[in-house]
Amino acid sequence: MWLRLPTSVSEAQEFLSDGAVPIGGATLVWATWQRDGFPDQAMSLRDLPEANTVGRGTLGAAxxxxxxxxxxxxxLRKAAATVGTGAVRRTATVGGNLVGSTLRCLLPAALVLDARATVLEPxxxxxxxxxxxxAxxxxxxxLKWNDPSVSGYRKLAAEAGGPPPFVVAAAVHADADGQRLLRxxxxxxxxxxxxxxxCGAGAEEAVEALRRTDLGALDATAWEAVREQVIDVLTRPSAG
Incomplete structure (x- = not known):
């Protein structure tokens, strides 16, 4: 297998056109390749500057x-910190987690940030x-987003080998008119x-509004976690 390491967007597009398969951090594809066979070419974005940004309102896929x-x-910080073990977090990438994983541990956090994705095609x-x-x-x-005024994340405990643990993410933003919105x-x-x-009317009113959405159909334990997270986020001084 030939590993491609592009250093520019145009080079990455060229490798994609040649049939190179993206591998992310390879934590998810390696076992599959060992079972089914390795591709002729693979591509990592680890040397591509645009895929390695970490800063205010931006996070690279690599x-x-x-x-x-x-x-x-x-x-987003707490969501990343709860993925797997320390060894996994030193290898797994943002792109691999959001695109390659069925768990998508970072997805709830990215959704409440109202993040937009930059996608690369040939x-x-x-x-x-x-x-x-x-899809x-x-x-x-x-990813790119506008920073919220406050945010929070919680993952419930789960039994090993059982269903994925329940997670809840929340963030407060201001819209174009200055109205506070809770995601x-x-x-x-x-x-x-x-x-x-x-959420301008307060935490309890926001909880009641969410209760009338699809979130209200969660089981009692999950709903209580949502309620507690919403109240925690909306009662912090930075949420005002």
Whole structure:
């Protein structure tokens, strides 16, 4: 197998046109390749500057999870910190988690940030929403978002070998008119749900509004986790 390491977007597009298979951090594809056979060409974005950014409002797809620190909002930082073991986080990438993984541990956090995805194809570079990323599994170059005023993330305990643990992410943003909006996303099993509601009237009112959405159908334990996370986020001084 020939590993391609592009250093520019145009070079990455050339390798894609030649049939190179993106590998992310290779934590998810290696076992499959050992079973089914290795491709002739693979491609890693680890040397591509545009895929390695970590900063205010931006995160590259080739960034390994353990590099995600205080430069990003709390919700994304905590989501990354709870993925697998330390060894996994030193290898697994943002793009691999969002596109290659069925768990998509970072997806609820990215949804509440209202993140946009930059996607790389052989003949174009374009921006899209996370729904397309999940549905089509393109080659992700990176994420961009506007920082929230406050955010939070919680993962419930789960039994080893059982269903994926329930997670809830929340963030407060201001819209174009200055109105405060609360975005909440959960992973329940393998399903991810997200909702948005105004939150200027206070935490309890926001909780009641969310109760009337699809989130209200969660089981009692999951709903309580949502309620607690919403109240925690909306009662912090930075949420005002």
């Amino acid at each position: 960034v390994v999870l353990h590099r995600i620190g205080d430069d990003v909002p709390e919700v 003949d174009r570079l374009y921006e899209t929403d996370l729904a397309e990323v999940v 089509k599994r393109p080659l992700l170059l990176g 909440v996303a959960v992973r329940d099993g393998y399903e991810v749900l997200s909702e948005t509601t105004p």
